[in-house]
Amino acid sequence: MNSTRRSPWLTLSALLVYVFLYAPIVVLVVFSFNASRTNIVFEGVVNQGPCGPFYWYCQLFRNRDVMEATRNTLVIALTSTFFATIIGTLAALALQRYEFPRQTRLGDGALLPHRHAGDRDGHRHPGALQRRFQLDQHGAGPGAGAAAEHGHGHGDRLAHRL
Amino acid sequence: MLQKLRENRSLQGMLLLIPDRLVMIGLLVIPLTMTVITSFGQRDADGNVIYTFTLENYWRLLGFGEEGGWDDLYLTILLRSLWLAVQTTVIVILMAYPLAYFIARAPQSAATFYLFLVLVPLWTNFIIRIYAWVMILRTQGVLNSSLGWAAGLLNVPFTPFDLYPSQGAVLIGMVYEFLPFMILPIFTSLEKIDPALYEAAADLGANSIRTFWRVTLPLSMPGVVAGTILTFVPVIGTFVVSDILGGRQVILVGNLVQRQFLDARNPPFGSAASVILLLLTLALTLYYTRRFGLGEEIVAG
Secondary structure (H helix, E strand, C coil): CCCCCCCHHHHHHHHHHHHHHHHHHHHHHHHCCECCCCCCCCCCECCECCCECCHHHHHHHHCHHHHHHHHHHHHHHHHHHHHHHHHHHHHHHHHHHCCCCHHHHHCCHHHHHHHCHHHHHHCCCHHHHHHHHHHHHHCCHHHHHHHHHHCCHHHHHHHHHC | CHHHHHHCHHHHHHHHHHHHHHHHHHHHHHHHHHHHHHHCCEECCCCCEECCCCCHHHHHHCCECCCCCECCHHHHHHHHHHHHHHHHHHHHHHHHHHHHHHHHHCCHHHHHHHHHHHHHHHHCCHHHHHHHHHHHHCCCCHHHHHHHHHHHHHCCCCCCCCCCCCHHHHHHHHHHHHHHHHHHHHHHHHHCCCHHHHHHHHHCCCCHHHHHHHHHHHHHHHHHHHHHHHHHHHHHHCCHHHHHHCCCCCCCHHHHHHHHHHCCCCHHHHHHHHHHHHHHHHHHHHHHHHHHCCCCHHHHC
16 A cells, blocks of 8 residues: 555554553553552552562462463363364365355355355456455455356356366 | 265365364354253243243343233343444444554555554453453543543642443443454455555545545445454453443343353343344344445455
8 A cells, every 4th residue: 555645643543542452451561560469559569579570470470270270271272273273274175175066055154254245346346356356366265166156257267276 | 985085076075074064063053052942941940941932031031021011121231232332333443444544554564563563462361451441440540540640730620530330431341352353354455455546546636535435435345344243243242341341230131141041040041132132143244244245354354
């Protein structure tokens, strides 16, 4: 996109949205050094024990429950990612490389958003449509499949690849 | 057997899809069917489900109370949830669009960084971020003490805002939670716009405002549509935000369902509420997508 002219109002509004997005995180970081236990008012930086201002962080690493919870989280995150990647890749491969009878495809909720997108937009903005399909070829398969299904020009070309 | 598999491409595809379909059936179809069946059931005195066929739960939800009287408690909760979802979506669009536009107009390298900045808050835990808003909004919280300090400097009287717990706080929390899910699809659709179209608009004499209304905005609508679905639908069902920021006073449909299952121990009624919520969401999404088209960015985003 053209980056030569950028209104200061646009920059300002973008900045404000970023402030909104980061305000809670900044607050969390600041309060993690709070001297008070209750976390209602910031009463100055803690300075306790050997860790000094990082008192709460040391408490965290010394807490057996927290450490165990962290380990459980990691185990679950890794296993679910592992299986989701395998199952998802297989399904994506199937939908991208193989053709199915219409009936099988209809039951697939995951594809719903992508299927008619090109068809609908095609009548409105041919130029944008073309660009989109070029993106689709490299991206998710369902779009390409949908194009073939509807028999558009681009779809015909894509059909050869299937 | 193997030879046959090698030749039959549609069989190969089917085989690849089997794990995905098993997950879908096990984690979506079966639980959903159980919910529907339970919603027609009753509970006994101990909170166990009796599987019968009664529409009692649905009648109660629609306002025909247990003793035949009119009770619009649940309809009020439903309407409150819908209204909150509408408010959230509108505010999120108004905040996300300028930022997405800003990112899309930035030079390539900077845009990547700006997008990264949008994603970072999502890496922090959802519930922790909502608790951070409690720390900001409560009467002695960060917002009021900063404003009080500023007012002290300027010598103006200041009464702290009573923002937490309230429905306004829930709205802020919802907006915060779903903002990134609007920014990303809008950015994706803005980025796809061919720069030649801007040149064409300029050549034809359109100023920047006219170009925005006639070229940029219409072409970015798929992103707005996708973002709206990604925001509106989860807001109706979310219960954590209203639980924490509403101080358990602002009850939404999500809270209703959660409490029927956990506190009231009435799974049939909770299931009926879930089914109504599901049907309502489906109907609204269908109407919306028929009306405005499907935002294909829902996948890309």
